Amino acid sequence: MSLQDIDLIAATQGPGLVGSLLVGFTFAKAVALVQQIPCTGVDHLTGHLLAILLEKEEDRPLFPYTALVVSGGNTSLFAVDSTTEFRLLGRTRDDAAGEAFDKVAKLLGLGYPGGPMVSKLAHQGNANAIPFPRAWLDKESLDFSFSGLKTSVANYVHKCRQKNNPVPIEDICASFEQAVVDVLVEKTLYAAEKAGHRQVVIGGGVAANTKLRQQLKARCTEEGLRCFTPSPEYCTDNAAMIGLAGYFQFAMGSTVALDADAFSRSPLN
Incomplete structure (x- = not known):
């Protein structure tokens, strides 16, 4: 396929580091201008929310559904x-x-990036070895907090080193990963219950985590919900999901002007 075969250009407009975003977004607008074709700016989060629609028809949810976007930035x-x-x-x-x-x-x-290595080592550790905290927040809250968990891990490692004890890296990774997954899964199910949805979707880089995928599927089955997980290549940041989200936006009449700017924070969040 050549550039002359393209009818629409979609590019991430935000959120993220504006300097980086401007490089891609400005280039996209410039190519669209030269080719005299429309350009649409995509909120990166919508790409993750819709990435599941890149799968085969039988592996796609129907609307409406509850979606968890979990990544390095969101x-x-x-x-x-x-x-x-x-x-x-x-x-x-x-x-x-x-x-x-x-x-x-x-x-x-x-x-860095740490996620894949932590998950790899977690397979060799005991997820129940260290009682790291789960931040549930208020009883009705659907918000998350992971700073306390991170601090708890740091304190545990510091105490080991102070006492000249070996740092059980595999057990730390397994216990930490389990603490994160427990909160993500239970709050996602609670969100689906409050929204009245029977379908659950995950997206974002951490959605490729094996334990998260397995535990969410198992809990959805227990609760009589359908769980949809994108292929790992559609979990990480990718052009396909941005193109898909941009297509749907364009179909609704959304395009960007030449002076449109990138944005650092998502209006969705």
Whole structure:
């Protein structure tokens, strides 16, 4: 396929670091101008919310559904009413889940990005070895908080080193991962119950986490809900989900002007 075959350009307009966003978004607008075709700016979160629609028809949910977007920059719950209608149900009050994974990995010297390495080592550890806290917040809250968990891990590692005890990295990873997954799964199910939805979807980089996918599917089955998980390649940031979201926006008449700017914070959040 050549550039002359393209009828529409979609690009991420935000949220994120504006300097980085402007590079891609400005380039997209420039190509659209030269080719004399429309351009639409996409909220990155909508890409994750709709990524499941890239799957085969039998693996796609019907509207409406409850969606958990969980990544390095976002941990939020949405009611997805259509391809262009989204309602925020809950969000993180501090660190995103993926950010907590990265910070714990850095603390343990595991490198960046931390999520895959923490999950790999978690398979070799005992998830019940260390009673890390679960932040449920208020009884009715659909918000998240992971800063306390991150601090608890840091304190545990510090005490081990103070006493010259070996740091049980595998058990720390397993117990930390379990603490994150427990909260994500239970709050997602509670959000679906409050919204009256029978279908649950996850998206974002952390949605590729094996334990999260398995535990969410198991709990949805217990509660009589259908769980939809995108293929791992559609969980991480990808052009396909942005193109899909942009197509739906364009179908509703949404395009961007040449002077449209990028944005650092999502209006959805």
